[in-house]
Amino acid sequence: MRVIGIGDNVCDKYIYLNTMFPGGQALNFAVYTKMLGADSSYMGTFGRDEVAEHILATLDELGVKHERCRQYDGENGYARVTLVDGDRVFLGSNKGGIAKEHPVVLDSDDMEYVKQFSHIHTSNNSYFDSQLPKLAEAGLSVSYDFSGQWTDPEKVARVAPYIRYAFLSCGSIPVEEAEKICRAIHEAGCPMVITTRGSYGSMLYDGNRFYEQKPQLVEAVDTLGAGDSFAAAFLLSYIGSLEDKKAQGRADQGAFIKKAMAAGAEFAAKTCMVQGAFGYGRALV
DSSP: OEEEEESOOEEEEEGGGTEEEEEOHHHHHHHHHHHTTOEEEEEOEEOSSHHHHHHHHHHHHHTOBOTTOEEOSSOBOEEEEEEETTEEEEEEEOTTBGGGTSOOOOOHHHHHHHTTOSEEEEETTSSOGGGHHHHHHTTOOEEEEEETGGGOHHHHHHHGGGOSEEEEEOTTSOHHHHHHHHHHHHHTTOSEEEEEOGGGOEEEEOSSOEEEEOOOOOOOSOOTTHHHHHHHHHHHHHHHHHHHHHHHTOOOHHHHHHHHHHHHHHHHHHHTTSSTTTOOOEEOO
């Protein structure tokens, strides 16, 4: 399966380790799906500094294609991070760096390029919302990670009609409130809404019913990237099942969802055993 992450890339600078790790929701999706065996690509904006150099070198080492990325003079995106009892605590960021001024804007050549992919993943940190209608008009499968921005009704209204899958981080709210949010985003136009809820597991709403998945509990080294890894594994499994259904003439929506949620939980647990989103740390300069 060919998939692509479009949007944010950063280095998470672990101050207490004096080490930076590549990350970002869209970039993590490309890396995680590559680790899971997909033909993965990434499209985004890079600055010209040691952060950008490290991320690009890591993509090359992992075999993630990035031929349609942009690069500009200026500072690459980064975040400053520390850990408290295995959970990430963000100390601040430069809000995407150069990507704020030069976000990805899809031209006609880009559109022909992205039509080659079975699925596209992007996020609330990608400065990419304005491009979603183009992808929807082309009939492309798109997922969007709201992270915690599901609290913004204007963003939900702007994004939900143009995506097929919404991912939300809802670990800090009661399940009843999470269910209400899932219904609202579905009513706004997104067919499938998935919440990751930390140690409470995950929940999915498809307009008909709710599905729940318990987490695979581990002694976490670092939870950074757990939600992104869940999304990557879920999407590969679910979309793969849909493509197989077309080929084989089978249809079992509920079974596909349960299988995909279990795959997401399993891979997220593995991610929590790695420092950084997926490792590949480099000493801070």
